[in-house]
Amino acid sequence: MCRRSSSQSSFELFLDTICNTFGGILFIAILIAIQIRQTEGIIEVPAESASPEKIEALQQIFDNIVSEIESAKDIQETIRKTMPEPVSEDAKNQINRYNKLTEIKTKKLAEKTKLTGEYLTLNQQNAELEQKIKEYERLVQYYETEKEELETAIQKIKSNSTRLEHTIITSQNNINDLTKKISQKENDKK
Secondary structure, three states: OHHHHHHHHHHHHHHHHHHHHHHHHHHHHHHHHHHHHHHHHHOOOOOOOOOHHHHHHHHHHHHHHHHHHHHHHHHHHHHHHHOOOOOOHHHHHHHHHHHHHHHHHHHHHHHHHHHHHHHHHHHHHHHHHHHHHHHHHHHHHHHHHHHHHHHHHHHHHHHHHHHHHHHHHHHHHHHHHHHHHHHHHHHHHO
16 A cells, blocks of 8 residues: 555655656746746837837846747756656647747747848848938038028129129219320420
């Protein structure tokens, strides 16, 4: 009777260990799913361009998620190594199915992580380009103002040049008239 009780309690311990292991794996998977859902709300495409501070904050959140995923993978691998080999074929199939689903999920998380990184990079580049566009617009405005001032100055110079030419012609005419009068007076004196 003692032997039967001992084998039954060993079996119960074995079942308890398997249940706890699967429970731990499920708990980690649920935590990862919750974390992903929380980040999906954070990493939505904004209506306006994000400021450098927002981009930096998103990058920090992104880095935290990547580190949490890596920690979860390490914990999952540790649990998998400590878990006893399944006894029944059904348990083996379930574990294989779980492993395949976990592998698919890991690949999708890696793709999402990569896309999120690309999004953050593009968003940062977009913010930098918008800053450059604003600088160029200010320069264009400055040069437009300079151009208008130069055009006004050129118009004044042309106007002054025209007046000066008119004054020179008038002076030349006066000189010619005076020269004629002087010549006439000299001829009259003779």
